[in-house]
Amino acid sequence: MAQTEQLTVDRLDPDRIFDERMAGHERMAREALRAQVAKLERELSGLVAQTFPHISPRDAGSETFSGPRLLGLAELERLRDRLALRVGEVRGQVAERAALERRSRALLQRMKLEPGHYKFVRVPVADLGDGHCGVWEVRPRLGLIGMLAGWWHVKLSSGCP
Amino acid sequence: MSPDRAQSPRSGGPPPGADRELVRGWCEREVQQELPGLGLMSATVEVQLKGSLTGASSPAVLARLREHSNRWRGARAVNVRQEAIPAAYRVFFRHIGLDPDISRTPIEAAVLERMIDGGFLSEGLLADILTIALIDTAVPVWALDSDTVNGPLGIRLSRTEERLGRNAEGPSLGGGRLVVADADSALAILFGEPAPGHEPTAGTRRLALFAVQVAGVPALHVEEALWACRFALTDAGG
Numbered sequence: 001m002a003q004t005e006q007l008t009v010d011r012l013d014p015d016r017i018f019d020e021r022m023a024g025h026e027r028m029a030r031e032a033l034r035a036q037v038a039k040l041e042r043e044l045s046g047l048v049a050q051t052f053p054h055i056s057p058r059d060a061g062s063e064t065f066s067g068p069r070l071l072g073l074a075e076l077e078r079l080r081d082r083l084a085l086r087v088g089e090v091r092g093q094v095a096e097r098a099a100l101e102r103r104s105r106a107l108l109q110r111m112k113l114e115p116g117h118y119k120f121v122r123v124p125v126a127d128l129g130d131g132h133c134g135v136w137e138v139r140p141r142l143g144l145i146g147m148l149a150g151w152w153h154v155k156l157s158s159g160c161p
Numbered sequence: 162m163s164p165d166r167a168q169s170p171r172s173g174g175p176p177p178g179a180d181r182e183l184v185r186g187w188c189e190r191e192v193q194q195e196l197p198g199l200g201l202m203s204a205t206v207e208v209q210l211k212g213s214l215t216g217a218s219s220p221a222v223l224a225r226l227r228e229h230s231n232r233w234r235g236a237r238a239v240n241v242r243q244e245a246i247p248a249a250y251r252v253f254f255r256h257i258g259l260d261p262d263i264s265r266t267p268i269e270a271a272v273l274e275r276m277i278d279g280g281f282l283s284e285g286l287l288a289d290i291l292t293i294a295l296i297d298t299a300v301p302v303w304a305l306d307s308d309t310v311n312g313p314l315g316i317r318l319s320r321t322e323e324r325l326g327r328n329a330e331g332p333s334l335g336g337g338r339l340v341v342a343d344a345d346s347a348l349a350i351l352f353g354e355p356a357p358g359h360e361p362t363a364g365t366r367r368l369a370l371f372a373v374q375v376a377g378v379p380a381l382h383v384e385e386a387l388w389a390c391r392f393a394l395t396d397a398g399g
Contacts, residue, residue: 027194027195030195034256037252037255037256038252038255038256041248041251041252041255041261042243042248042252045242045243045248045251046243048242049239049240049242049243052239053239057262058262058263059260059262063258065258065259066335066338067258067259067334067338067339067350067353068254068257068258068259068338068339068350068351068352069257069258069318069337069338069339070191070192070195070196070257070318070337070339071256071257071258075258079255079258083255
C-alpha cells in the first residue's frame with residue numbers, strides 16, 4: 001500500500017464507515033420493502049374490487065400510526081407482513097366465494113331439472129354472483145292444489161325494494 | 162432551498178390576472194431520499210370572482226358538480242382504487258403509515274361521499290372548485306390564505322414539540338410527522354386540512370394553492386389540477 005493511501009485509511013473512522021454502510025443497506029432494504037408493499041396493495045385492491053361487495057377491504061389487524069410519517073425498517077416489515085397475510089386471507093375468501101357460487105349454480109340447475117326433488121329449496125341470486133336481489137325457489141303451482149298434485153316449479157322472486 | 166419553476170402545459174397561457182407560474186416546492190432531503198417521487202407544486206392566485214369564497218357557488222360550478230355526479234356511478238366508484246392515479250395515492254398512503262381503507266385518499270373519500278349523499282353536494286365556492294379539480298384529475302388540491310404564508314411551500318418532517326400553524330395554541334404535532342410547511346411553520350399535515358388561521362376565509366382574495374405529487378402520478382396531472390383551480394377562481398371559465 002502506498003504511503004498516501006495508508007494515511008488516508010488511517011484518518012477514516014472505521015465506525016463511521018460501518019455506520020454509513022449499514023445506513024445504505026437499510027435504505028435499500030426499506031426501498032425493497034416499499035416495492036413489496038406497493039405490489040401487495042395493488043393485488044389487494046384488485047381482489048376487493050373484483051369481488052365487491054362480498055369482501056370487506058377493512059383489515060381489523062392493521063397497525064395504526066399517528067398521522068403520516070416515514071416508516072422505519074421494522075415498521076415496513078410489519079406492514080409488508082400484515083399486507084401479505086391480508087392478501088392471503090382475501091385470496092382464501094375469494095376462493096370460498098367462487099366455490100359457493102359454483103355450488104349454487106349447480107343446485108339451481110338441478111332444481112330446474114327436477115323441481116319435485118327440491119321442494120321449497122331457496123337459492124339467493126346473490127349466491128350466484130349475478131346481482132344482489134331476488135331468490136330462486138321451488139314452489140308448488142297453484143298453491144295447495146299443486147302441492148297435493150306434485151306440480152312443482154322454480155320461481156324467481158324479485159325481493160328488491 | 163430555492164424552488165424550481167414549472168410552466169403550465171397549456172399553450173394558451175394562463176387567464177388574465179393569474180400568476181404565470183406554478184412553483185415546485187422544496188422537500189427535505191431525508192424525506193426526498195426515503196420517498197422519491199414525493200413533491201409539492203403550488204400556485205398563487207389572485208381571486209377575481211365576486212362574492213364570498215365560502216358562499217354559494219355559481220350556476221356554472223353547480224352544473225359541473227351535477228355533471229360529475231351523473232358520471233360517477235357505483236361501478237366506477239368501486240373500481241376507482243384500481244385506476245392508475247388513485248392507486249398511486251393508495252400505495253403512498255401505505256408507505257407513510259396510513260391505511261387507505263381507514264384514512265381514505267382524497268379521491269376515494271370524495272367518491273364515497275358522492276355514493277352516500279347521492280351526488281357531489283355543494284359545500285361553498287372554493288370547496289366546490291377544489292372538488293371539481295380533484296374529480297377531474299384525481300389529484301387533490303388544497304388552498305391556504307396566501308397572506309398567512311411566508312416563503313415557498315414544501316414538505317418536511319415536523320420538529321419535536323412543534324405545533325400546527327403559527328398559533329401558539331395550535332394542535333401539537335409531535336416529532337416526525339410529514340407536514341406541508343412554509344419558511345416559518347407547519348401549515349398542514351400532509352393530506353390533511355390547513356391549520357387554523359391559515360385556511361381561506363370568505364373575504365380572502367389571494368390564495369396559495371398546492372397539490373401533492375407522489376410516485377406514479379405524472380406532473381402533468383398535478384399541473385392540470387392546479388391549473389383547473391386557477392382557471393375557475395379567475396372566472397375565466399365562466
